[in-house]
Amino acid sequence: MAALNDWQNRLEETALGPVRRTGRRFWAVVAILLAIIGWGLYAYSVQLRDGLVVTGMRDRISWGLYIATFVFFIGISHAGTLISAILRVSNARWRTPVTRMAEFVTVVALICGASFVVIDLGRPDRVLNVFIYGRWQSPIIWDVLAITTYLTASVTYLFVPMIPDLALFRDRLAGRSSRWRGSLYRTLAIGWHGRPAQWRSLTSAIGVLMILIIPIAVSVHTVVSWIFAMTMRVPWDSALFGAFFVAGAIFSGIAILIIVMAILRRTYHLEEYVTEKHFVYLGYLMAAFAAIMIYANISELLVHGYKLQEGVEFHFRQLFLAEFAPLFWFYLLGGLCAPIVIALVPATRNVRGIVAAAILVTLAMWIERYFIVVTGLRVPLMPYEPASYAPTWVEWSLLAAGLAAFALLITLFTKLFPIIAVWEVAEDHEASAVQAGTGIPARAIPATADSPRLAEEAGR
Amino acid sequence: MKSITRRSVTTVTRLLAPWAILVAFAGSAIASHVDVSVATVGEVTVGETVAIPVALHTMDGSPLAGTVVTFYLHMSFAGVEGEAEIGRAVTDEDGVASLAYRPRLAGHHELRMEYLAAGRSDIESTTTVIEVTGGAQLYHSPAGVDVPGVGVELLMVVLATVWSILFWVVLRIVAIARAGGEVREAALGARR
Secondary structure (H helix, E strand, C coil), X not given: CHHHHHHHHHHHHHHHHHHHXXXXXXXXXXXXXXHHHHHHHHHHHHHHXXXXXXXXXXXXXXXXXXXXXXXXXXXXXXXXXXXXXXXHHCCCHHHHHHHHHHHHHHHHHHHHHHHHHHHHHCCHHHCCHHHHHCCCCCHHHHHHHHHHHHHHHHHHHHHHHHHHHHHHHHHHCCCCCCHHHHHHHHHHCCCXXXXXXXXXXXXXXXXXXXXXXXXXXXXXXXXHHHHHHCCCCHHHCCCCHXXXXXXXXXXXXXXXXXXXXXXXXXXXXXXXXXXXXXXXXXXXXXXXXXXXHHHHHHHXXXXXXXXXXXXXXXXXXXXXXXXXXXXXXXXXXXXXXXHHHHHHCCCCCCHHHHHHHHHHHHHHHHHHHHHHHHHHHHXXXXXXXXXXXXXXXXXXXXXXXHHHHHHHHHHHHHHHCCCCCHHHHHHHHHHHHHHCCCCCCCCHHHHCCCCHHHHHHHHC | XXXXXXXXXXXXXXXXXXXXXXXXXXXXXXXXXXXXXXXXXXXXXXXXXXXXXXXXXXXXXXXXXXXXXXXXXXXXXXXXXXXXXXXXXXXXXXXXXXXXXXXXXXXXXXEEEEECCCCCCCCEEEEEEEEEECCCCCCCCCCCCCCCCCCHHHHHHHHHHHHHHHHHHHHHHHHHHHXXXXXXXXXXXXXX
């Protein structure tokens, strides 16, 4: 029992560590990220002042870097859904140390992704026109509804399982942190004291949310794909697009989660909880989705190539042989085939290997999103010369700012909220101990997350 | 001298002008190897289907049968100009290839007919013009297939269900907060 208490204390200290200690390196990272965001804001001000003419987008290629990045961000938002919801539904206990990170990646990626749509508008003051003049028959409206619902559900799904951990922070940091921080934890903990009635409400809410969020997440990326597939463009003319986008989303989501895990593990010394096992298991999942993506690509390209409708020949030539060939082959070989090899070969099946594979997948999936948008629009609809598109410094700056905002929000999150789901990890540890025959009573660990302050008050 | 010259030019012009007008209106052209003539279509209204017959004959007057004639329409869209193929027809035993054309826009339609006569290696072509009047909108979306129960109402039901479930989750959160409030009150009561 003493060993378990030591373990529990160590876990809580690890979770509280980032909140208690903030070094110069943290502020340096924040300063760099803020500088990039500041540069992006300047670029955006130039775009607002001069209009979209400062971008590389024109009448024929009217979507570019912004929409590709929007699709990419919405894709990686599936990290939380897969790791947290699907693995929770399937009762995969190994997931517990990484669920919180995955859920936060989801929320941050959705916020960043949605902002790129507004950036792409050129006239952000007209964003409300979508609601005022929108038509129910339009995929744009479906997209807005799906993303809004998914963001609401994701924030709820991030918050609800965090309540016991917020109560832990409230109690452990009481009187030892700033007033605003104490007030924040008191408010967000919503009076959690680990009462049976509270556990019942929490468990039922998590149970419903984890099932609800899976179809919502699937619907979001399906609807994003329909924005392309329901447009009269030969390369986008595919009924497979929805499934293709969802598979790609989960694939890139796992990759980003692995990278975030690796950075946080190293920064906050989480090696005891986020182990090589987690990287290898996620590497297997990533390899499985790489195989699904290969299958989807073959199916898509073979069917299109076999029929070779007018325009497809041009599309295939630009992808496989001409302008985009080097990056497209990198996507196929480096982004889809290499992760499978890395996950299967024992010599590379370790933290470094899986992280390297995740970086390859992330780059490849961003390139894939870019190709879907730009090469699809490049195929001429009329007998004219194909248009060309090259992002300008404004677009690259806003892309960098978007990525910096993503990194900054995650960095700030680690300084405010528990990055490990303490009560879930403890529960998992407890279950393992029970299985090992130590006979520790059920629900012993979450009860320690109750308020020591109130226990003290009750004792009086 | 000058008046004689002027009178001669006027006489020649008067003699040739009707022929020039006739040739222009008939749209005929004397190709290098083939005698081609396009019948005047006249004025057409938008949506009306008209036949554009092209007659091909050899220089000695015998019809050229079995020759493929490709019809192109000169188009201008968003500042870009080009030709779009609108159809093909094969000449019959009288040497006539006819294309049924249904103009969808009013205005001045310039058509070019291209053909390769048997035994020749050079593609030859001729042109004609059709004046299209009227303002009927021909581009209509099809009404679609109305499947009972599948429509905006279904989307509303799905959305309402999802948001109702989310609202239920919010009620659970409220229940947690209320239970926490009861604990706090009990603790405060015990302290008093």
